[in-house]
Amino acid sequence: MTDPKYGPRDPLPDDQVAAAVAALRAGWTVLDAEPMPAGSDIVYGVTVRDARDRRREAVLKCFRSDGPVDGRSPERFLVEVDLLELVGRETDIPVPEVYGTYRSRDGLPGPAFLMGRLPGEPPLGVAVGGREAAAERLLRESGRLLARVHDLRSFDAFGDLVSRDGGPAVRDGRATWPDRLRDIVDDSLDGLAGTRFAGLEEPLREYADDRFAELDLAADAALLHGDYRPGNLLADPDTGDLTAVLDWGAAQAGDPRYELAWAVREFSGRAPVGSADRERVREAFVDAYEEGRADGFERDAASERRQSFYLAATWLVECRWFDAWWGGADESAREARAERLRENVRELR
Template sequence: MAPTAGAEHVLDRDEMDPGVRALLRRKAEKVAAHATYSPIDTADVENLLRDFFADESPRSTVRDVQRMGGGASKEQFLFSLDDAPYVLRLDPIETAAETDRRREFEVLNTYSTWVPAPRAIWLDESGSRLGQPAMIMNFVAGVTKPTAPATGPNVTGLGTSFPQDLRAKLAPQFVHTLADLHRVDWRELDLPSFHAPAPGTTQAALWQVNWMSRVWRDDHVQDSPVVAVVDRWLRRHLPVCESPVMVHGDYRTGNFLFDESTGRITAILDWEWAHLGDHHEDLGWMTQRLYMTHQGGTDLVCGLLERDELIEAYERDSGRKVDRATLRWYEIYNAYKSMAITLATSVKAARDGANHQDALLSWLGPAGYRFATELCAMLEEEG
């Protein structure tokens, strides 16, 4: 892949999505002011919810509050409001992925009309009412992986295998839903917190590199020469994005729910990374080796379909072309992003006692070395 011609701006590390710049500034202020974080008690959550709904819906009754498992970023609680189930997502001080609750709220409210997703209903952006920045959305039933026999490790989405009949049902929906997401014209929607990179330029790619470069710079606990080499390569080979789309940012197995009896996908989850950018970014995320499953002598993307199968199905369903060189750039970028999340932010949050999932975040840390190894191999292939 040849270096981007005339890209004098590639070293401008301050050129960034304005919303992300504000998010990173808030994060720095929050981290500087924090003490050690303790998980919030379920009884305290119940009291906060009762006070919240005393204003929002005075005649409603909060009951059956319980902590939900999983997640390396948010504290999540299931509760009933007048017998209807809802999910509360609360921000700890630091997370594996620092993101914006308002953006997540907006994208869920808008895109749940177009793709299967929970609907966000209440938002406490500052945390002034629920103690921490928070969002409440409706509960959607489903599982993230087959329940029997147990498959894959405990962290959902890594090494997940599906029986052939279930895979045949899920794979087409998985691809078609992503195509639907990218097909929606975001310009016609109410998304005031989102900022679009200029079409026909390399700005979409540069914004992403600058985001992760800043995350690594702020959060790393140990220097890595790999990061410097990869950062330089990415900047020299920025691809052009002709037409920005809504990028999910974490589209993979483990982040969708399905009904096991029918094989129907019921919801796409974890929209916190959503932003406007290049459609290749979502494809480059799911095709990382971490989300591959080796099954029956074949490597399956997210345990569902072969890489070439995925690309052909996506092109057919979306009407968009997949440029292999651009896809490769985003595969390298996403490995860089994953290295920053695991080896920098997760390790720092665990070290500083700033998250309720310190054991899981510590477990994620060594995965960063796997991404570093893969980055070295991919760059060697690029020459």
């Protein structure tokens, strides 16, 4: 749910890109192709000529079996297709049209799918350069659309979503949300060994154990986008109007309030707790979210305590995957972020 510096290790040969597009959409010819490196799969922006001799902008996405994300599988990859079609059919959330999908083709990377390329630019979560009105619209629209996602489907278990014959389904699900969250927390804690955050494991484990014992974490299993952040949205740069919600391949069934904690963190640019930027983003985003939800949340002391724990869980996950997520930054930027995370842990109550 943050900005991984992944991407294809080597670009595909031009003939493979052209053959994959042709296999996905008969009669379409690739005019130009450019790798899009910010993702855990092989992704290309392609300009094509369709069967009616019209130019189109599209995105080719192929599964990478040696990708950097744990738990990736063809079924996990293809759930994005299920969700793009479901969301496009049943909501007003702007998503790309899926042009074609295949599970396997001899000599080609697969599974793969081809989708439309929507206009817009990745938006900023905080207002800069006097564009506060556009930023406010963006935040409120982002919150409203996330509410639509969370109301779209419910599940009978908690966990990662995969593609099944009947659509998105939970893989290796847990019966309760606390069990699922415990898995996320324990996996992250176990992964700190040998990292620059190894010294945080003991205090974080103690903190997490206390919160699991103290808090009521019961929740219904709702559809979560899984990576809802400005980097996975497109917006009109002048108005702040959203033009696309992208990258549904990390979808989960979980507590919507957990994703809300991630969203506020990302849309505020990971601003410190209590800062003016974070509080402004939090109010605009969460207010619009609550207005859009069929069932709202209580904003009481217990709710705030739970959200604080969820925010701490986001820091823990980031520590676990720090080298992957920050691998593209220079060491000074990495260490500045690492120190901010250490300070966050020291301030936990």
